[in-house]
Amino acid sequence: MSLLTAACSGGGAASTTEGTTSTSTTGAATTAPPVVPPERAAALQAELDGFVAASSTAGVSAAVLWADGAFWEGSAGLADETAGRALTPRDTMRIASTTKSFTAAVVLQLVEEGRLGLDDVLAPLLPGRGLDEALTVRHLLGHRSGLWNFTLDPGVDTAGKAWDPEEILALAVDRGRVFPPGSHFAYSNTNYVVLGLVIEAITGNPAESEIRSRLLVPAGAADTFMAGYEPGEVTALPYGDPGAAVDYLPLDTSSWTAGALASTPADLVRFGSALFAGGLLSVDGLAAMTIPQAAGGEGAHYGLGLELLEISGRPAWGHRGGIPGYLSALFYFPGSGLAVALTANDWRGGDLWGLFERLAVTAL
Numbered sequence: 001m002s003l004l005t006a007a008c009s010g011g012g013a014a015s016t017t018e019g020t021t022s023t024s025t026t027g028a029a030t031t032a033p034p035v036v037p038p039e040r041a042a043a044l045q046a047e048l049d050g051f052v053a054a055s056s057t058a059g060v061s062a063a064v065l066w067a068d069g070a071f072w073e074g075s076a077g078l079a080d081e082t083a084g085r086a087l088t089p090r091d092t093m094r095i096a097s098t099t100k101s102f103t104a105a106v107v108l109q110l111v112e113e114g115r116l117g118l119d120d121v122l123a124p125l126l127p128g129r130g131l132d133e134a135l136t137v138r139h140l141l142g143h144r145s146g147l148w149n150f151t152l153d154p155g156v157d158t159a160g161k162a163w164d165p166e167e168i169l170a171l172a173v174d175r176g177r178v179f180p181p182g183s184h185f186a187y188s189n190t191n192y193v194v195l196g197l198v199i200e201a202i203t204g205n206p207a208e209s210e211i212r213s214r215l216l217v218p219a220g221a222a223d224t225f226m227a228g229y230e231p232g233e234v235t236a237l238p239y240g241d242p243g244a245a246v247d248y249l250p251l252d253t254s255s256w257t258a259g260a261l262a263s264t265p266a267d268l269v270r271f272g273s274a275l276f277a278g279g280l281l282s283v284d285g286l287a288a289m290t291i292p293q294a295a296g297g298e299g300a301h302y303g304l305g306l307e308l309l310e311i312s313g314r315p316a317w318g319h320r321g322g323i324p325g326y327l328s329a330l331f332y333f334p335g336s337g338l339a340v341a342l343t344a345n346d347w348r349g350g351d352l353w354g355l356f357e358r359l360a361v362t363a364l
Helices: 038-054 096-112 137-141 165-175 189-203 207-219 265-276 283-289 352-363
Strands: 015-017 059-065 071-080 239-241 261-263 307-311 314-323 326-333 338-344
Touching (some): 059 352, 096 261, 165 189, 265 326, 338 352
Antiparallel strands (some): 015 071
């Protein structure tokens, strides 16, 4: 869940883009989104450059999409330290648990279509798996299932073996429930692997295909793909140990619908804006995602596939992700219609969450 950080060495290279006016094939000018003021674009880029210069992180990329359509993206540092290749905003990285917001959105779409209910019992949907008879779809989405979290088990080598989602579910059932469904909040990647199986059971299609057709295509997120399941290359190398790339290529695919998407910050802000602008879910569907699971204590910050955080005094909904070698964050500020995304191909050094907050404040 957290943007994990440590310390080591890195380098810097920068890139920024702004909106430009385009013309149609007939020669008539088309409407272009507002251009980000140069001073604001420079301030955003300076945050990335300063972060890489002051920390050991290999590289960071970010994107901002304002409510009026103005867009900025930038990067700093390296995609490949050994080769000295500069990171660009269009380099793809694993986004880890930020994947969960995509998976949850597909599930909520199925609910809106009347093909699934949030309070549907899971056992009839996935028969023969030994699931608790009290376990529901809502429990999975809100991390209140009581299913064991497979990624916290030191005996499960997610980097050395390509685990099948059914194997993950079987392992969780064999471990026994951590608590009765609905009684507590406990973040578990197993929940969202199981939701991938639910999507497939309802639609008859691979979950990654449903994410693509239902979310990525409508949002214009053309550079996003499910690593290990769809064609695509993660172009920014992962780092995590001092002075060496982490040996995670190909990276863990066991996280699947819990954390295997690869993307760019530009695609992430497009998805976030489309989700909150009503392009992917109805008002009721989005409301279901943004109701915290508890009034206080654990779960008070989590809806259904979305985290609620206060960033510089402003509420923001989104998700953070971390997987060996990569970190990500996507958050949307309902009060201003602003979407901000940040990715890093390193989890060795620097306060990445502090960088995200500074980017958000600058953009706001």
